Amino acid sequence: MVKKRPRDECEEGAAVEFSELSCFLKVEEANIRTMSSQLLNKDLVSCIEATKALEARTTSQPDFTTAITSGLVAEVRKEMMTCYRLGVRLESYVDTFAPPLAAGGTAGVSAEVQEAIASHIRALTTGCADGLSRMLAFEKEHAIMRTKCTDDDVWKRYCSVLQDNQLHDLTKALLQTHSDLLMVGNTICNNLQHLRSDCADTEMNSYY
Numbered sequence: 001m002v003k004k005r006p007r008d009e010c011e012e013g014a015a016v017e018f019s020e021l022s023c024f025l026k027v028e029e030a031n032i033r034t035m036s037s038q039l040l041n042k043d044l045v046s047c048i049e050a051t052k053a054l055e056a057r058t059t060s061q062p063d064f065t066t067a068i069t070s071g072l073v074a075e076v077r078k079e080m081m082t083c084y085r086l087g088v089r090l091e092s093y094v095d096t097f098a099p100p101l102a103a104g105g106t107a108g109v110s111a112e113v114q115e116a117i118a119s120h121i122r123a124l125t126t127g128c129a130d131g132l133s134r135m136l137a138f139e140k141e142h143a144i145m146r147t148k149c150t151d152d153d154v155w156k157r158y159c160s161v162l163q164d165n166q167l168h169d170l171t172k173a174l175l176q177t178h179s180d181l182l183m184v185g186n187t188i189c190n191n192l193q194h195l196r197s198d199c200a201d202t203e204m205n206s207y208y
Contacts, residue, residue, distance in 0.1 A: 029096045036093050039086065040188065047083050048181045054079060055174040064163035067170065076170060077135060080128045083177055087125035090184065094118050097195040113194045120187045124180040131173030138166045 054076055061067045097114045142162060149155035 032093050032096055035089075039089055039093060040185075043086050044090070044181065044185055047079070047086055048178065048185065050079050051083065051174055051178040051181060055171065055178055058167070058171045058174055061167060064167040064170070067167060073135075073170065076174060077132065080131055080173065080177060083181065084125050084128035084132075087121050087128065087184075090188075091118055091121045091125070094121065094188075094195075110195050113191050117184075117187050117191055117195075120180070120184050124177070124184055127173075127176050127180050131169075131177065134169055134173070135166075138162070138169065142166075 054072070057072055058067065058076065061070075061072065064073075067073050094114060094117050098111060142159070145158060145162070146155065149158060
């Protein structure tokens with residue numbers, strides 16, 4: 001039979017000493033915020049410009065085979081990986097503004113704004129991950145069906161349709177990523193000033 005602890009013991013156990021963890025996280029928060037200028041003014045702008053240029057090149061491709069042989073598909077895959085990593089770093093930065101879960105008043109408003117910004121960033125990372133997964137799935141489909149199709153005429157028809165869909169999905173992934181990057185940039189520009197990062201006039205702490 002499980003013996004329940006007395007209420008006073010539970011309350012005493014809740015007062016855990018975590019000063020070392022707190023100091024460590026403050027240093028991590030400072031490091032994350034230090035790189036925020038590079039993320040917002042350099043990396044984010046660079047990704048927006050890169051995806052826009054790649055989308056224009058993809059649209060002009062006559063077929064998916066040409067896109068592969070020219071190295072465009074590899075460039076798109078590399079850029080989407082870069083955008084995914086950027087999204088993760090941006091979310092880490094925005095998360096440093098999250099007040100305690102029990103916060104209310106203006107700190108509560110800050111939490112809502114922080115979560116709204118983070119949701120747009122998560123849409124970016126999710127879109128990039130899904131796009132990369134679809135690229136792999138198409139390649140897997142191509143390899144499997146090539147080994148199963150014994151009729152050359154059937155394979156040629158199937159391969160033509162499959163590659164059309166691959167080129168369409170490549171363009172779609174770039175368009176979506178470019179749109180998500182712009183949304184993240186606009187959301188941060190319009191709402192970042194509403195977040196609270198200081199604890200000077202309140203007992204509330206930031207995320208770390």
